[in-house]
Amino acid sequence: MLSTPEEKNKQPLLNQRRRMLLTIVIALLFLLSVVLGGLFLDEGRIATNLNERNVPPSFDHLFGTDWLGRDMFTRTIMGLSLSIGVGLLGATGSALIALVLGMTAASMGRVADRVISWIIDLFLSVPHLVTLILIAFTLGGGFKGIVIGLMLTHWPSLARVVRAEVLQVRSAEYVQMSKQMGKPRWWIALHHILPHISPQILIGFMLLFPHVILHEAAVTFLGLGLSPHEPAIGIILSESMKYLSSGMWWLAFFPGLCLLIVVRTFDQIGEYLRTLIDPTRAHE
Amino acid sequence: MNRKIVGIGLLTVLIFAILLAGCTQSDSDQADDATNDSEENNKDELVLAFGSEPETGFDPTTGWGRYGSPLFQSTLLKRDDDLQIVNDLATDYEADGEVWTVTLRDDVTFSDGEPLTAEDVVFTFETAMDNGSVVDLNSIDKVEAVDEYTVKFTLEQPQSTFVNALVATGIVPKHAYTEDYAENPIGSGPFQLVQWDKGQQLIVEANPEYYDTEPHFKRITFLFLSEDASFAAAQAGEVDMAYIPAAFSNQEVPGMKLEAIETVDNRGIVFPFAESGKVTEDGLPIGNDVTADAAIRQAINIAVDRQALVDGVLEGYGTPAYTSVDGLPWWNPDTVVEDADMDRARELLEEAGWEDTDGDGILEKDGLKAEFSLYYLASDAIRQSLAISAADMVEPLGIKINVEGGSWDVIGQHMYSSAVLLGWGSHDPHEMYNIYGSDNAGVDYYNTGYYENETVDAYFEQALAASSEEEAIEFWKKAQWDGETGLSAQGDAAWAWLVNIDHLYLVKDNLDIGEQRIHVHGHGWPATDNIVDWKWSN
Numbered sequence: 001m002l003s004t005p006e007e008k009n010k011q012p013l014l015n016q017r018r019r020m021l022l023t024i025v026i027a028l029l030f031l032l033s034v035v036l037g038g039l040f041l042d043e044g045r046i047a048t049n050l051n052e053r054n055v056p057p058s059f060d061h062l063f064g065t066d067w068l069g070r071d072m073f074t075r076t077i078m079g080l081s082l083s084i085g086v087g088l089l090g091a092t093g094s095a096l097i098a099l100v101l102g103m104t105a106a107s108m109g110r111v112a113d114r115v116i117s118w119i120i121d122l123f124l125s126v127p128h129l130v131t132l133i134l135i136a137f138t139l140g141g142g143f144k145g146i147v148i149g150l151m152l153t154h155w156p157s158l159a160r161v162v163r164a165e166v167l168q169v170r171s172a173e174y175v176q177m178s179k180q181m182g183k184p185r186w187w188i189a190l191h192h193i194l195p196h197i198s199p200q201i202l203i204g205f206m207l208l209f210p211h212v213i214l215h216e217a218a219v220t221f222l223g224l225g226l227s228p229h230e231p232a233i234g235i236i237l238s239e240s241m242k243y244l245s246s247g248m249w250w251l252a253f254f255p256g257l258c259l260l261i262v263v264r265t266f267d268q269i270g271e272y273l274r275t276l277i278d279p280t281r282a283h284e
Numbered sequence: 285m286n287r288k289i290v291g292i293g294l295l296t297v298l299i300f301a302i303l304l305a306g307c308t309q310s311d312s313d314q315a316d317d318a319t320n321d322s323e324e325n326n327k328d329e330l331v332l333a334f335g336s337e338p339e340t341g342f343d344p345t346t347g348w349g350r351y352g353s354p355l356f357q358s359t360l361l362k363r364d365d366d367l368q369i370v371n372d373l374a375t376d377y378e379a380d381g382e383v384w385t386v387t388l389r390d391d392v393t394f395s396d397g398e399p400l401t402a403e404d405v406v407f408t409f410e411t412a413m414d415n416g417s418v419v420d421l422n423s424i425d426k427v428e429a430v431d432e433y434t435v436k437f438t439l440e441q442p443q444s445t446f447v448n449a450l451v452a453t454g455i456v457p458k459h460a461y462t463e464d465y466a467e468n469p470i471g472s473g474p475f476q477l478v479q480w481d482k483g484q485q486l487i488v489e490a491n492p493e494y495y496d497t498e499p500h501f502k503r504i505t506f507l508f509l510s511e512d513a514s515f516a517a518a519q520a521g522e523v524d525m526a527y528i529p530a531a532f533s534n535q536e537v538p539g540m541k542l543e544a545i546e547t548v549d550n551r552g553i554v555f556p557f558a559e560s561g562k563v564t565e566d567g568l569p570i571g572n573d574v575t576a577d578a579a580i581r582q583a584i585n586i587a588v589d590r591q592a593l594v595d596g597v598l599e600g601y602g603t604p605a606y607t608s609v610d611g612l613p614w615w616n617p618d619t620v621v622e623d624a625d626m627d628r629a630r631e632l633l634e635e636a637g638w639e640d641t642d643g644d645g646i647l648e649k650d651g652l653k654a655e656f657s658l659y660y661l662a663s664d665a666i667r668q669s670l671a672i673s674a675a676d677m678v679e680p681l682g683i684k685i686n687v688e689g690g691s692w693d694v695i696g697q698h699m700y701s702s703a704v705l706l707g708w709g710s711h712d713p714h715e716m717y718n719i720y721g722s723d724n725a726g727v728d729y730y731n732t733g734y735y736e737n738e739t740v741d742a743y744f745e746q747a748l749a750a751s752s753e754e755e756a757i758e759f760w761k762k763a764q765w766d767g768e769t770g771l772s773a774q775g776d777a778a779w780a781w782l783v784n785i786d787h788l789y790l791v792k793d794n795l796d797i798g799e800q801r802i803h804v805h806g807h808g809w810p811a812t813d814n815i816v817d818w819k820w821s822n
Contacts (some may be wrong), residue, residue: 047679048672068669069596227687228671243531244532246532246535
């Protein structure tokens with residue numbers, strides 16, 4: 001875009017596009033530091049210390065300590081890191097299921113389409129927190145139960161988007177042409193359709209992420225997820241409920257706030273990516 | 285679009301505000317009613333908030349009344365405030381080897397007016413034996429009524445602890461024992477059932493036919509509330525007594541005092557005693573090579589700082605535990621070990637050949653790492669805290685305990701091959717035989733570690749064969765520690781007992797709950813042991 005020097009001076013240093021990119025980079029760095037922090041923080045800092053129980057926030061313990069004298073800052077970071085890990089696995093699994101089912105529905109004929117659409121409707125008709133609790137419970141809880149539960153419950157809406165996209169691309173002329181030239185279905189799917197829908201998948205994946213993390217926290221909060229001594233954010237929050245009435249606000253406040261920030265960051269990244277990649281929204 | 289969202293938001297907030305206002309309004313009304321009620325009827329009514337409901341009902345032949353008073357039934361014998369055995373329904377009893385003869389009072393009637401006779405006693409014990417429930421009556425060969433008021437028990441072999449079966453088993457009426465007896469109990473106890481709303485409350489009234497001291501309170505309501513709700517109810521003045529967890533103990537409630545009652549409600553770590561390799565009939569692995577080493581078990585026993593656990597986890601409301609029977613007449617005080625002594629624990633480990641050869645902070649011996657799992661009941665916050673704290677306390681020694689939370693099902697899968705945090709506590713010395721006797725290895729939650737020591741087993745045999753409890757006490761003590769060997773931390777250290785948990789009750793200032801005995805395991809109910817003696821103090 002050409003512009004006169006005057007106009008250029010009026011423009012802020014960063015245009016909207018650059019600002020978005022910068023935000024995304026900063027947000028990613030923040031998330032990365034949380035994950036790395038969780039991985040490399042010393043396990044010893046969450047060892048119990050019965051002499052320093054229930055200490056309010058200070059410089060030694062930024063987020064205070066809990067009723068066993070464990071440092072809440074370390075526990076929170078480890079919990080977030082664990083939650084992000086679980087979220088990553090869950091969202092990846094869900095996105096993969098959505099991709100496979102969406103593609104199959106749209107390109108493998110009528111019967112497949114009907115069956116898959118029916119399954120999508122079935123899953124969408126029940127709130128997925130309920131299905132999640134059911135699956136996690138049947139699998140006996142724990143890390144495995146919760147990850148599989150998350151994978152199996154968060155795909156339907158993304159699958160529907162993928163299916164619609166594929167249907168659209170399939171009717172495009174070059175795909176028709178390719179078909180006429182005798183290319184097999186899977187070849188078309190792989191070479192023509194998949195590249196076209198990858199932005200949708202990526203954005204869908206990013207937007208699933210905060211969802212998955214919140215649901216992981218919700219299920220562990222209810223006690224169906226990980227073992228209660230592990231530093232998962234849902235567990236930390238659920239424990240802190242018991243101590244709220246005795247005035248220990250820092251047990252719930254900081255971890256809750258951190259969860260909120262992390263989830264919001266993911267959400268923001270997803271939104272910006274969508275604005276940047278999705279052509280229909282690029283002008284917004 | 286945005287305006288619409290704001291509009292919806294405002295509407296939601298408004299509706300919420302109205303709903304909330306509505307709720308608080310009605311709540312406070314109810315609270316007012318309740319307080320008025322309790323003030324008016326202060327004289328002979330009582331409202332108690334206990335956490336745990338006896339879900340299986342009130343049938344003594346399936347276990348009701350083991351903790352606390354059976355309320356509706358009475359027992360042949362009972363323990364007084366000093367835990368000595370005294371007569372209740374019985375006027376006399378006599379043990380002669382395998383044969384126990386009990387003579388009954390002849391003036392006792394059930395609450396429906398029918399007399400209580402030897403037939404009912406025979407019926408009760410026979411039913412309990414057939415039920416094969418938690419009431420352990422395996423040792424009975426037969427029960428006979430000699431005449432209308434004399435019962436003869438014939439045991440398979442002499443057993444001094446049989447007297448506890450007579451203390452714990454409430455007598456049910458033969459003529460009124462039906463399918464739903466557990467929900468409609470009729471008995472000869474101080475109270476009779478008025479109403480039981482499952483999951484909510486139990487209302488009882490004084491039994492006019494009761495033969496002994498009439499209880500001061502004519503009507504008692506037990507509310508089954510969660511811990512938070514109990515505390516809230518106490519704050520609102522709706523209950524006269526509430527069972528609360530230690531976490532709430534530092535908060536004052538106006539008009540109520542905190543009663544901390546000593547217990548044998550203990551928690552400890554049971555170690556697999558056997559070496560690994562075998563499996564149970566169901567294919568579950570037995571034993572653990574790390575904890576099979578006596579040095580490891582003793583080092584942990586010496587290294588844990590029990591007082592710190594009491595102060596830290598129980599807010600000071602508890603006592604350090606050294607055996608499963610601390611403070612009871614058959615406890616051997618020599619079992620107390622000097623704990624929180626890291627240096628001695630290290631010495632012990634070193635003597636036994638444990639050494640950190642690869643510098644990772646964990647000891648090794650012959651290629652075996654000093655590492656094992658410790659399971660605890662995930663839903664129990666105190667067990668969780670104890671497990672984590674204890675594991676952290678022994679870590680500096682170089683013993684790594686991996687803490688795992690789980691449900692009873694999960695624990696059941698691992699309890700023979702991993703350490704478990706369990707709790708016991710009873711007024712029956714037989715419990716010690718249950719959890720340490722080699723005959724009980726792998727039976728239910730008894731002796732999960734497959735502990736076995738011939739000398740200890742021999743003492744148990746002698747204690748059981750003794751003709752009376754007094755005579756047996758010497759052998760119970762020797763089983764714990766006889767100067768050379770024993771089941772306690774001085775000897776084999778099959779368990780690392782950690783703490784006895786005080787039972788905490790918030791009690792109205794002017795309510796006198798009498799002299800409480802050392803409480804047993806169980807949430808709330810043990811306090812009812814002497815409920816007949818409770819009264820207002822002014």
